Structure formats: C-alpha cells, structure tokens
Amino acid sequence: MGLRSFVALPVNKGGLVTRLVVDEIPETNNDRITANLAYGLDNKQAFFIAVPYRIADAKGDRLGDVGLLYRNLVWQNIDSGIKSSRFGILLGGVAPTDNDRDPKASAGVVYTYVNDKHEFDTDALWQQGIDDAKNALRYDLSYQYRLFPKEYPEWGLSTLVNAVVELAGRGVEGNTVVQQFTGGLQWVVTPRWVLEGGVTQDLNGPNDTNYIFSTRFHF
Amino acid sequence: MKILIIVFVMTTLLLFSLSVVAKHEQTVEIDLSGLTCSFCVYGLKKNLEKHDDVEKADISLKNNKTCIHLKPGATVTEEELKEIIIDAGFGSGESQHYGRAEHPCESTPC
Numbered sequence: 001m002g003l004r005s006f007v008a009l010p011v012n013k014g015g016l017v018t019r020l021v022v023d024e025i026p027e028t029n030n031d032r033i034t035a036n037l038a039y040g041l042d043n044k045q046a047f048f049i050a051v052p053y054r055i056a057d058a059k060g061d062r063l064g065d066v067g068l069l070y071r072n073l074v075w076q077n078i079d080s081g082i083k084s085s086r087f088g089i090l091l092g093g094v095a096p097t098d099n100d101r102d103p104k105a106s107a108g109v110v111y112t113y114v115n116d117k118h119e120f121d122t123d124a125l126w127q128q129g130i131d132d133a134k135n136a137l138r139y140d141l142s143y144q145y146r147l148f149p150k151e152y153p154e155w156g157l158s159t160l161v162n163a164v165v166e167l168a169g170r171g172v173e174g175n176t177v178v179q180q181f182t183g184g185l186q187w188v189v190t191p192r193w194v195l196e197g198g199v200t201q202d203l204n205g206p207n208d209t210n211y212i213f214s215t216r217f218h219f
Numbered sequence: 220m221k222i223l224i225i226v227f228v229m230t231t232l233l234l235f236s237l238s239v240v241a242k243h244e245q246t247v248e249i250d251l252s253g254l255t256c257s258f259c260v261y262g263l264k265k266n267l268e269k270h271d272d273v274e275k276a277d278i279s280l281k282n283n284k285t286c287i288h289l290k291p292g293a294t295v296t297e298e299e300l301k302e303i304i305i306d307a308g309f310g311s312g313e314s315q316h317y318g319r320a321e322h323p324c325e326s327t328p329c
Contacts, residue, residue: 012262013307040262043308078253078310081283114255152281157257191261218258 001121002142002166003184003198003212006048007071007090007110008121011040019216027208031055032064036216044073048092065101068092069125071110085113090125094133102133117146119162134173142166144186160188164198179203182212192218247287247300250312254283259309266307270295 001008011017019036034052041047048071052064069092076086090108108125120143127136148161164184171177184198193215200210254260260278267276267285272293277286287300301311 010256010258010262012259013266015262015265043306073308076253076308078308081252082255084253084255116255119256152279154281155277155279155286157260157280160257188257191257218261 001112001119002140002144002168003164003182003186003196003214004166004168004180004200005121005123005140005142006036006038006050007069007108007123007125008112008142009038009046009048010112011038011046013040013042015040016219017216018219019214021212021214024211024213025208026211034064044076044088046071063097065097066095067106068095069106082116083114085111087111090123094127096133102129102131104129104133104136119144119146129173136170136172137177138168138170140166140168157191159190160186162186162188164196166198168200176204180210184212194218245289245293246317247289247297247314248317249285249287249297249300249304249314251278251283251285251304252310252312254278254280254309263304263307263309266303267300270300270303273300 001010006019009017017036017038021034021036022031023034024031032052032054034050037049039047048067048069050067054062054064069090071088071090073086073088076084078084088110090106090110092106094104094106096103104127106125106127108123110123111121113120122139122141124139125137127138129135142164143166144162144164146160146162149158152158162185164182164186166182168180168182169177170180180200180202182198182200184196187195189195196212196214196216198212200212202208254263257280260280263285264276264278267273267287272289272295273287274290275288277288279285285304289295297314297316301314304311
C-alpha cells in the first residue's frame with residue numbers, strides 16, 4: 001500500500017485498521033488530518049471510511065465530506081509462495097457533512113501485485129456528482145521496495161522498512177487534474193503498528209511541496 | 220479362546236492409549252501460499268488462534284509455512300484448519316503432522 005491511498009490495504013477477515021494521516025501543506029496553510037477506518041468483512045470484502053478535518057485554517061468548514069467505499073476482490077492469484085496479485089472493484093460514495101454540498105457516487109478499481117521485496121499498487125476512482133456536486137477523478141500508482149530486512153526470519157516477524165514512490169492524480173470537473181509525485185518511507189514497527197512519512201511535489205500544479213505523515217494500527 | 224479374548228482386550232487398550240497420546244500436543248504444519256506481507260501473517264495468526272483447539276500458530280513468511288500447535292485433546296481436523304486459512308484469504312497446500320517433541324519448529328525461536 002502506498003502513502004496516499006488507503007484502498008489497497010490488506011485487511012483480514014474480521015480485521016480492523018485505523019489510520020491517521022496528517023497532510024501538511026505549508027504554502028496554502030491548509031493542513032488537514034484524515035481519519036481512516038477499514039474493516040474486513042471476509043477474505044474478499046472490506047469497507048473503508050475516510051473523514052478529513054482541516055486543522056490549519058480557521059475559516060470556513062473544518063470537517064470535510066465523509067468518503068465511504070466497499071471493496072470486493074473479484075480476482076486473485078495466490079498460488080505462489082512469494083508472489084500474489086489481487087484485483088478488486090470499489091463502490092461507494094461521498095456523504096456531505098454540510099447542507100450546502102451534495103453527495104457523490106464512487107466507482108473504481110484496485111490492483112495489487114507483490115513479489116517478495118517488490119509491491120506495486122494501483123487504483124482509480126471516479127466520483128459522479130449528484131445534483132450540484134462536480135464529478136471528480138483520482139488515481140494512484142505506487143511502488144514499494146522492502147529495504148529491511150533483506151530476508152525474513154525463519155519464524156515470526158521482524159520490523160520492516162519499505163521505500164515508497166507514488167504518482168497520484170486528483171481532479172475535479174472543470175479543473176486540471178493535478179499530478180503529484182510522492183517519495184517516502186514506511187516503517188512497520190510491529191505487525192500491528194506502522195509509521196509512514198513522505199514528501200509530495202505537485203508536478204503540474206502550483207508546485208507546492210507537501211508533507212505527509214501517518215500512523216496506522218491493525219487490530 | 221480365553222487367550223484370544225485377553226489378546227483382543229490388550230490390543231484394544233493399547234490402540235486406545237495410543238490414540239489418546241496422539242490427540243495430545245500435536246502440531247500440524249501446513250504449506251501456505253499468497254502470504255506476502257506482515258499484516259497477512261498477523262491476520263492469519265489471529266484467525267488460527269481464535270479456534271478453541273489451537274494453542275499457538277507460528278508462521279514463517281520466509282518458508283511459507285505455518286506450525287499450528289494444538290491443545291491437548293484437540294479434535295480439530297486438518298480440513299478445518301485449512302478452511303480457516305482459505306477463509307483468511309490465503310492458499311493452503313501439503314500438510315504434515317508431528318508430535319510436539321519431534322517437531323523442528325520447537326527448536327527455533329517462534
């Protein structure tokens with residue numbers, strides 16, 4: 001799983017994952033925290049919730065719209081010991097937290113390929129505006145390389161460190177899709193606790209440099 | 220005839236005691252597939268250890284195996300354990316049964 005997208009997250013049956021993401025955007029003073037929650041219904045189905053909250057700018061609404069997604073892994077290849085690939089569909093919507101905004105319906109796809117030290121994730125999501133809400137598109141392509149350990153221990157798990165590079169795009173109807181490049185690190189402190197951090201550079205936007213930090217817990 | 224009855228009873232008792240011993244403290248080793256991340260290991264371990272008959276499940280991401288240590292008197296079958304693995308989203312393959320004392324997993328830090 002990359003740094004900017006949550007939908008490629010592996011979630012086990014009955015597993016609950018919480019994640020807090022801090023996006024620091026120095027140039028626009030528009031920092032925000034996003035709370036993510038994922039729950040695994042069974043080995044193929046999972047639910048994702050995202051609640052953004054603006055922390056830096058006191059003007060206007062602080063609470064963002066709530067994103068809800070259902071993921072169903074419709075195809076997977078898990079026959080190999082060190083390789084796996086999974087493809088899923090995403091369905092859901094965006095529920096406004098203010099009467100002035102309208103909801104959106106979401107549909108997309110997610111694909112994950114893992115081969116020992118290498119992991120590749122991609123997802124794309126279309127958000128269809130309802131009433132006055134504008135359509136939106138987002139995508140993420142991420143690659144992770146396991147830096148440490150070089151080899152897994154015989155039994156059990158050690159701490160892990162992954163390098164992550166990610167290309168993401170965010171666009172709203174009528175505006176240019178902003179392409180962003182992110183580089184960072186994931187530190188799997190324990191199999192239940194992960195710390196992540198990275199730097200994001202807009203490739204075609206106002207050249208903002210953003211910072212992203214997150215922590216997640218697997219229950 | 221009397222000797223035959225004694226032999227029959229002794230054989231039955233011996234087989235019964237062996238089956239009781241066999242049900243105590245056994246370990247099942249199952250090959251895994253599709254297990255490619257530490258969260259997968261954590262989730263599978265949690266699901267296996269939820270079963271009342273499972274004392275502990277050790278998982279090797281390196282060798283793609285799980286050693287499932289069963290409680291004394293456990294009646295869970297190999298098929299039921301494989302079902303848990305499949306339910307958790309992974310593949311299961313060949314399996315082997317060991318008495319606790321003879322299993323190599325015990326000699327490594329699990």
